[in-house]
Amino acid sequence: MKIGLLGHGVVGSGVRKIIDDGATWEVRELAVKRILVKDESELTDPRCTLNFDEILNDPEIEIVAECMGGLEPAHTFAKKALEKGKYVVTSNKKMLATYCEDLFETAVRNGVTVHYEASCGGGIPWMAALDRTRRVDDIDSFRGIFNGTTNYILERMKKEGKDFDEMLAEAQKLGYAERDPSDDIDGYDVKYKVSLSCVKAFDTLQDINDITTFGIRNIRREDLEYCAANSLTCKLIGTGEFHGDYISAFVIPMFLKSDDVFSNIPLNFNAIESDSKTLGAAAFVGQGAGSLPTAHAVVQNLVDIWKNQDPEINDKAVRPVDNQAHTGVYYIRTAKHAAFADIIDRNVSEHAFITKKISLMQAADACAASGDEKLFIAEVAQ
């Protein structure tokens, strides 16, 4: 089966390598025919081209594997490929989470499918496990440490008592964090992954702007000192919950108890857990990113298409996100205490307090109303 590869960077070159190496008989049924690259400096392989139309108009190419990243032109290329009746496999969580409804609708209309195992969890076979679990169970909920960069920062802050800014700089130096770290530290990367996990777990589409999202940009040593004093560990957690007519979906730092498996996930690892009626809690731990693990996930989807096995169902229901349904107890550190008078249960330091048990929506609304841009909020495990 002939593949047109879009992008030849970290993930794309891994996909090319795995297919060229052909370690298994399934992989040897695949072949990369063309590779779209950005500029002439990347024309390192005779299959490389600068012209997307050479892929789009090649009837031999049945699948387009999009590993470019970014919103455009990735979205336009993916859509054009679907309109030409080509399958699309993508590792691009931001693009797919943003244009999911559009691309899925285009796929259904053209009798093909969009596959996205690599968009979430990198080397963790999370999406495939959801597909398999759902043959027997409905998924009730999932939660995950979906972002290795923030896990790395939080782990080192905890272990070494270092400041956030210093650890962020180190993560950038090691190549874990981007120059513009916003997607990681403000929780957007997790938001995209939560959105696509809801798509897969609950067969539902939702507006990503409705996913309540808090990051770790404002975390300070004193927040982790509170954790240490109370045997808690802070992790940035993405969550999805199925409630029938609606879902809850949110991203928030959580103070976890020490016997929670998630509280011991090291450095830049990811961990994701689903909960369903008969399987119960099933968790996956692995490298959440990296060239070969992510490329492995892309190639798994190519094999899925070649085998015509468990075909993706891109025909989904749109369901609203409602975070009133999720209640918790929150740790909030803010210079604007007065704005939170109604929901404070007890103060735990000069600037920080623990709320009463309230809905996530109520907590988020109070944070927004306070206008405190330096505020830090975390949910405290009960």
Next chain:
Amino acid sequence: MKIGLLGHGVVGSGVRKIIDDGATWEVRELAVKRILVKDESELTDPRCTLNFDEILNDPEIEIVAECMGGLEPAHTFAKKALEKGKYVVTSNKKMLATYCEDLFETAVRNGVTVHYEASCGGGIPWMAALDRTRRVDDIDSFRGIFNGTTNYILERMKKEGKDFDEMLAEAQKLGYAERDPSDDIDGYDVKYKVSLSCVKAFDTLQDINDITTFGIRNIRREDLEYCAANSLTCKLIGTGEFHGDYISAFVIPMFLKSDDVFSNIPLNFNAIESDSKTLGAAAFVGQGAGSLPTAHAVVQNLVDIWKNQDPEINDKAVRPVDNQAHTGVYYIRTAKHAAFADIIDRNVSEHAFITKKISLMQAADACAASGDEKLFIAEVAQ
């Protein structure tokens, strides 16, 4: 697709319930037609029978799901079913690990297959993940906390400083451990699971008697005190390694470093990790046993057969186990110090020492030669 269920205990009744409940369209394609039970007190459902021949000779029944446990008559019934051209799904690790070659050969000869996802890992989709990973990668090795009972005992000994005997009695009271706890505490249960994982991961059959096996029966508080003083955590680990012409496979308590994900697996949970070239280390954590999670795994195999998807390859090569290839550093506590003079690197207490770096085989031979039945051995992570 009509199923004959053998056994209506913890797992069998879970299988019957999941299929009768029919939560998904895939499950609704399955139906339990007959249930073999042990005695008249179990004739609780009109489908129950005391006569296996009613299942064997029913041409409508295409699959036999064996959830009886024990070696016989489970083995004989499974073999007869295969000889009649029926597929066999089993949750019975001891029976399958013991008679794997015989049953697989019978399956191949009769054009059917044996499926065993539930035999190992209970609710952890371990076997299915191996199947999927192997579409793209060869598996290099795996290791796992395959036994929840021993993990429970070790965790409570560590946290509460309790004695082994007391914690074993408690695990028995809670129903985690059997009245005869040998399969758990002597490592046999893990040995069966390691053997079947080798079958799945490496496409290889081996003599289970060649799998070097040490349990935790002789562990004492002082061994865990040594761990605590050196920031190590003791877990009973099963390992398989692929070396081309041969494999290494063994079960031994390991003293793990505190940042190892496995050192933080709580109570009666299981954790299993595979390592392969492009996916890297991928770990799974979940309830390793229990009625519904294990039954879920049986039903997944029934769906596999119904979908005729990724059919099992029961035609395997026999490869020898060679534990010379695995080298390590070992902690040994024994009253017969003198027998180990050649391999001692340094003493760490009156009775315990750390070995030089030696092969597992050399360590095992020295233990056997010492004749000390109260000896405790663990591998120390380097």
